[in-house]
Amino acid sequence: MAPRTLDFRDHRRELDDNRYVYAVVSRRSRGLSIGINLNPDKVCNFACPYCQVDRRTPGDGRAVDPARLEAELDHLLGLVASGRLWTVAPFSTAAPALRRVNDIAWAGDGEPTTSAAFADSIGIVDRLRRRHGLSSVSLHLLTNATLLHRPTVAAALDRFTEAGGVIWGKLDAGTQACFERVDGTTLPLSRVVSNLALAARRWRLVLQCMFVRWEGVDPTDDEVSAWADRIAEILDAGGRIEQVQVYSVARRPADPRVAPVPASRLEEIAAAARALGVDAVVYPGVA
Template sequence: MQRVSKRLNTSNHSRDAAGLTYIYPVVSRRAGGVSVGINLNPNNACNWRCIYCQVPELKRGAAPPIDLEKLERELRGFLHELTLGDFMQQQVPPEARTIQDIALSGNGEPTSAKEFEHVIELIGHVKKDFPLPSHLKLVLITNGSLINRPQVQAGLRRMANLNGEVWFKLDSATREGRLRINNSQMSLNRVQANIALAASLCPTWIQTCVFSLNGQPMSDEEVRAYLNFLKDLLQAGVPLKGVLVYGIARASHQPEAKLLSRVDRAWFDQFCGQIRQLGLEVKQSY
């Protein structure tokens, strides 16, 4: 495995940091330590185009065919370096030297991979062979648009048996907001149905990115729609784990990058407080 050229930190999420195709290390703010990233979209293709996305040369599309043998070799080699080698001592700051999760994220929508279920099975098989922490999670970071696919649902069922969690993207609860932020035309009814389906198969968190656009944070109308959407989910009995709220910490590689900035800390804290008032757990990363 190629050595990472400089010590990792929360601002360095380079997908080629380890010189591998599918595996990359991250010091994650949200995870609170080292996250072993699995990138199923090395072709930089996604079915959405979020305006805050850090992927350069992002294009519309799906994951390419996954070389499962290569993925297994890379995952085994990297977990060996993490658990038995000196990677932690050489590349990770002392306060973050714990493996928190294995996360399917990367440069596009991971559930677009046709081999998704087999990837989850492979991860479960490999992790048994290493002295990993008992608290280690398997995390799927997803826009949730493809949850209706049978192979995705089968993968989520497998994830539930591997201490798995779904982090389901919800940046807006209005049609206009999702079109503006995510370039997605998925209906609110479909979003609600997919969240309910995900939560029925595997523990699920809502994941929301907040930022200012043209110097303005989410409008009062957008905030009301968002909170009402969460209320509707709770009233429908959807068993959400909670909400992950985070601000932008790294530069977007999309055309709208210059229009984006961090929200004021007071606004951020107030927004998180409004979600907590609904009775949901909130984990925040400003």
């Protein structure tokens, strides 16, 4: 029997008590992704109907403790660097090709840049990465881009970029109406687009773009065209986009209005980005 592919958060006892650091084998990274969750309070300024965070149970409202974050990450990176991680379940069941650390990603139960500990966390991660001989492990920030214009966040991102980090900024829509529906917010889409343009000029940027079948209807040609127009806006502002990732829901979300978009439609959407000269990849969802 082929080894099982891990696609869940590690619940092995050693990491069970962790508040901020977790480990997953993700379909996109084809290996281990170490996650930094700066939002155990589950607070987010979006309310995406496709969100996989379970908000039926309350979050942990305590302020992030940088010392605890450092201790948790130090422990996990120690397991990784020594290879011991792959000797215990469930990691011991991972296919050999997946036994590699792909990245350390700020991706938790909310928007990482809203956390007061965001700037501190960058220094902690970079320091520990080097201490454990894992300097080549990539750093990714998954963000909805709403706060990138704030001076404190921008300064932290300068530091993040010096450490080799890449911003994975969310762009799920091309019109305000679609944005409000897909991301569950009344914040202006224009702010997100101008912040992504800022990121594309000043830092390294990948766009992560979620498309969903909404009440049985896939994204229309008009919606896709408007989304491509927003990408063109970022490019026209002098920005450089390293890649556009087009994907759909991997698991059926709690919201019954949301379902995966077929891979063939996702390919058509990616083609609209490629027509602008940008590399685009598709990660189909599974029903």
